[in-house]
Amino acid sequence: STIVLIFEAPKDFNFRLKAGQKIRFGEALGSL
């Protein structure tokens, strides 16, 4: 299964991620 987030945010929103990395519920995805 898959979860897809689609959202609007200001231009300076940054993801703290790398494609292919494992992630766990509650860990940071990104912020301004």
Place this chain on the structure above:
Amino acid sequence: FHTAPVRSLFLLRPVPILLATGGGYAGYRQYEKYRDRKLEKLGLEIPPKLASRWEVSLYKSVPTRLLSRACGRLNQVELPYWLRRPVYSLYIWTFGVNMTEAAVEDLHHYRNLSELFRRKLKPQARPVCGLHCVTSPSDGKILTFGQVKNSEVEQVKGVTYSLESFLGPRAFTEDLPFPPASSFRNQLVTREGNELYHCVIYLAPGDYHCFHSPTDWTIAHRRHFPGSLMSVNPGMARWIKELFCHNERVVLTGDWKHGFFSLTAVGATNVGSIRIHFDRELHTNSPRYSKGSYNDLSFVTHANKEGILMRKGEPLGEFNLG
């Protein structure tokens, strides 16, 4: 050849044909892999090889929903007490499940595999990050993320799907005073200077399969798309364009402090059922549905103008087997 009895002629014919065609196809695929490796060595970008229309139709014709429901029924059969440890240990070993985080570690507690699949975690197992405004709604693997250009979203690097097919037409709670924006993307971005972002998280079979609110937001609307239940593992996401638009999915839309926000749970073959804790009317993976249809439900009522308020980390829903 001339003396062989007629029956053996029929017997002989399919076998060599199958061997020849199967061998030829396998040989061609090996040649393609060899050629791609050569191109990679030369530093050339290889365009993803997408399934053709007939391959997608062939795959969609597989009764995955029926298989999924049958699998779900099987996993709900209560196991005898003595059989639980060996069966669940095999599942845990096969999919790398970490039972030390489970709220209940004793395998005999789970009456069937479905209950083990829906296990909860110890509260302290997943602290929710307080610093960042968006946190991961679930365990899993990041397939892709980034800005949404035009109205196409990447399902994996280089393979996209249409945002409007995926979310369906914008459900406006109030009549718009102005004509809808030119592109679908611009209909979603409500504030000047904002951009549209996306992130795709793939949950493997052994992962914790509940999902939580990724931020502080209010959920105004649910749209349920019945659909196929093709596998959504990264290999399939690289092969079938618009995969997420074919599959059964539940789209939750609403607003957060910066405007539009949505979370979509996409089902898959082994995980055909999706539950949203506050949505009693949602029934997924039903035997009958009409192609291309979707069911809408608004959470905005006279009493509750905003919709359902969700805090970051709050339990939101779960995927179930079958």
